[in-house]
Amino acid sequence: MERFLIIKNIYKKIHIHFLYYLVALLAIITGLFKDFIIFSLLIIIHELGHIFIALYYRWHVEKIIILPFGGMTIFKEHLNKPIFEELMIVIMGPAMQHLFYLLAMNLKPNFLLMNYHYTILFFNMLPIIPLDGSKFLNLISNLILPFKYSHLITIYFSFLVLIGIILFKINNLVVLLILIFLTIKVISEYKNHKYIFNKFLFERYLYRFNFKKSKVIKGIKLALMHRDHFHFFKVGNSFIKERKILEQKFDNSNDLW
Amino acid sequence: MIKGLIKDLFSYDFIGDKMDEEIKLIKEKIKQKRNYHKPINESKSNLTDIFLKHVNRILVVVLITLITLIFLKGNSSFWEVFYKYVYDNNFSFAKINELYQKHFGSPIPFKNLLNDKITPVFNEKLKYYEVSKYKDGARLVVDDNYLVPVIETGIVIFIGDKDEYKNTVIIQQSDGVDVWYSNLTNINVKLYDYVKEGSLLGETIDNNLYLVFKKDGTILDYKEYI
Numbered sequence: 001m002e003r004f005l006i007i008k009n010i011y012k013k014i015h016i017h018f019l020y021y022l023v024a025l026l027a028i029i030t031g032l033f034k035d036f037i038i039f040s041l042l043i044i045i046h047e048l049g050h051i052f053i054a055l056y057y058r059w060h061v062e063k064i065i066i067l068p069f070g071g072m073t074i075f076k077e078h079l080n081k082p083i084f085e086e087l088m089i090v091i092m093g094p095a096m097q098h099l100f101y102l103l104a105m106n107l108k109p110n111f112l113l114m115n116y117h118y119t120i121l122f123f124n125m126l127p128i129i130p131l132d133g134s135k136f137l138n139l140i141s142n143l144i145l146p147f148k149y150s151h152l153i154t155i156y157f158s159f160l161v162l163i164g165i166i167l168f169k170i171n172n173l174v175v176l177l178i179l180i181f182l183t184i185k186v187i188s189e190y191k192n193h194k195y196i197f198n199k200f201l202f203e204r205y206l207y208r209f210n211f212k213k214s215k216v217i218k219g220i221k222l223a224l225m226h227r228d229h230f231h232f233f234k235v236g237n238s239f240i241k242e243r244k245i246l247e248q249k250f251d252n253s254n255d256l257w
Numbered sequence: 258m259i260k261g262l263i264k265d266l267f268s269y270d271f272i273g274d275k276m277d278e279e280i281k282l283i284k285e286k287i288k289q290k291r292n293y294h295k296p297i298n299e300s301k302s303n304l305t306d307i308f309l310k311h312v313n314r315i316l317v318v319v320l321i322t323l324i325t326l327i328f329l330k331g332n333s334s335f336w337e338v339f340y341k342y343v344y345d346n347n348f349s350f351a352k353i354n355e356l357y358q359k360h361f362g363s364p365i366p367f368k369n370l371l372n373d374k375i376t377p378v379f380n381e382k383l384k385y386y387e388v389s390k391y392k393d394g395a396r397l398v399v400d401d402n403y404l405v406p407v408i409e410t411g412i413v414i415f416i417g418d419k420d421e422y423k424n425t426v427i428i429q430q431s432d433g434v435d436v437w438y439s440n441l442t443n444i445n446v447k448l449y450d451y452v453k454e455g456s457l458l459g460e461t462i463d464n465n466l467y468l469v470f471k472k473d474g475t476i477l478d479y480k481e482y483i
Contacts, residue, residue: 029353030358031451034447035365039365115367115368115373116367119366119367119370123367172362172366174362175362175366178366195273
């Protein structure tokens with residue numbers, strides 16, 4: 001019963017974007033009903049893949065936005081959640097879509113399904129910020145690099161790939177609108193960078209996370225803090241706990257940034 | 258104002274703005290707490306709201322149908338116009354599709370990016386021995402169980418039985434002409450498929466194929482098209 005209520009709540013969280021309405025309208029007046037139904041079905045199944053695994057890990061889903069290149073599932077969660085959980089959530093979307101595709105193709109081969117499946121999958125794997133590819137890139141770089149730098153790397157990669165795509169000659173209205181949407185998303189992410197990094201630190205100050213691994217950082221450099229680790233800062237010959245530094249930062253300062 | 262527009266259209270979110278909103282909300286809450294002794298207007302229960310909404314919709318539909326029926330009974334010229342545009346004319350999907358694709362590319366992103374290797378290849382032209390007039394259109398004499406190709410690219414808008422022509426497929430072409438292909442079995446296409454010129458449509462039952470060419474309900478001369 002509880003699970004049923006969660007699913008009902010998720011239904012209320014679905015928002016349909018105006019670009020999707022535009023594509024729907026265009027599909028109806030040009031008579032591409034079948035294309036549109038297959039396209040939407042693939043997008044919804046992709047999103048369900050993310051959502052089911054998120055429910056399994058008990059992540060809080062805030063909003064699901066349906067767009068004409070795929071969906072966007074927005075979580076209201078800590079930035080310090082385990083990398084493995086987020087990785088599973090990112091991977092299960094494309095995995096579920098591919099599973100559905102294999103089943104459907106076994107039953108009845110269809111060119112439209114094949115075309116849309118592979119193109120949606122490829123597009124969502126591009127490292128541009130709201131897409132799955134960027135999340136994947138961010139998580140992989142988080143394994144090696146500090147949180148701040150991996151976030152910046154994801155943003156720079158997004159800019160590079162976007163510029164690369166724009167250099168192609170695009171003569172499609174809908175694709176152009178999608179690219180504008182993505183550009184604005186990347187810019188807003190760039191502007192939010194310092195707030196996101198601050199959130200990362202502030203969560204560690206507010207809550208006690210149980211990380212299993214630890215790291216030593218020379219000097220008090222908060223920018224070098226890793227995800228999934230707790231830290232000791234080495235000043236001279238003494239080690240200072242991460243918590244003390246954060247308490248100093250947030251207790252004594254009037255302005256948080 | 259422009260910032261607000263961009264925010265609405267592209268769901269652009271900036272955390273600084275979000276914080277301002279939250280501060281506003283908190284201020285409102287504080288105001289409400291100060292005025293807690295004032296009575297609050299209770300809204301209607303949710304169920305009656307939903308019920309009333311549906312009743313309203315049904316009433317509007319009934320009203321529109323009654324008005325059209327009254328006009329149809331009273332006014333004969335209106336009846337003719339209504340009949341022409343509702344029953345004879347088709348919405349020209351193929352025409353709009355061609356126009357749109359010419360200027361703005363395909364309306365659904367990523368359409369036809371891959372090569373089609375699944376649907377079997379069939380690229381033929383219509384071959385026949387004899388043409389004669391048959392009812393509104395033409396009767397072509399072809400081989401027994403002839404595999405019928407599509408004459409021109411278009412969208413399938415009807416598949417079914419037309420009394421005098423037997424089993425029929427209607428294809429709406431981008432020039433606005435509806436072509437009826439009749440006397441078919443083993444039909445290879447489905448409703449609202451876009452079919453390309455020369456692709457397989459179906460098989461004739463015997464050695465007759467009936468074709469009818471129509472545009473906006475008026476019958477065209479078949480000699481111009483075959």
